[in-house]
Amino acid sequence: MTSLDLSVAADVNAATFPPGPSHRVAQADVLRLPFAPRLFDVVFCMSVVQHTPSPEATILALYDRVAPGGWLVIDHYHHVVLTRVKQQVLRLLFLRLAPTTSLRWSRRLVRALLPLHKRLSRHERILARISPVVSNYRSYPALDDRLKDEWAALDTHDALTDRYKRRRSVRSLRRTLESLGAQDIVAWRGGNGVELRARRPGG
Secondary structure (H helix, E strand, O other): OEEEEOOOHHHHHHHHOOOEOOEEEEEOOHHHOOOOOOOEEEEEEOOOHHHOOOHHHHHHHHHOOEEEEEEEEEEEEEOOOOOOHHHHHHHHHHOOOOHHHHHHHHHHHHHHHHHHHHHOHHHHHHHHHHOOOOOOOOOOOOOOHHHHHHHHHHHHHHHHHOOOOOOEOHHHHHHHHHHOOOEEEEEEEEOOEEEEEEEOOOO
16 A cells, blocks of 8 residues: 655654555655556545646546556545635635634634534534534534534635635546546545546456
């Protein structure tokens, strides 16, 4: 197994799951992968493609590393007409702020609005349309409140400051994979939006 990340998360991964005979860790850009083409039986990439400058180029780079008969598994934000409008407006403002300033304001938003999410957790889907805060009070009821609060702060800051936030329909993602020659494409709504798997012919 090979784990890869562009950020210092690669170091955290190496500390949590130390490299050994069956696991290696690399820090690299997904568009410049330091591996030979068609090397891996399974390429699994979640919560990445939608945050890159060109999702098509990213999917191509990942698919290029899939061995004949192997599988590519990815996810992508789904294209929907109704999005968190207030969150999108705030993103335009937050992206202009210094990172420390945007983090401070993210925490202020969470402190102000998270109590409302707690009280109205049964209506989380409705709140998600009007509130910029990302809450997990209904999604993960087993977590204690401290972790839910921490996740809300981190997820809200991430949602308001990610440089790229692409959205694609199931049909367009399927067409991208078909254009690469992928077979046995399966796509379904789930996770962060759309989850897909596809096989490279051969093997």
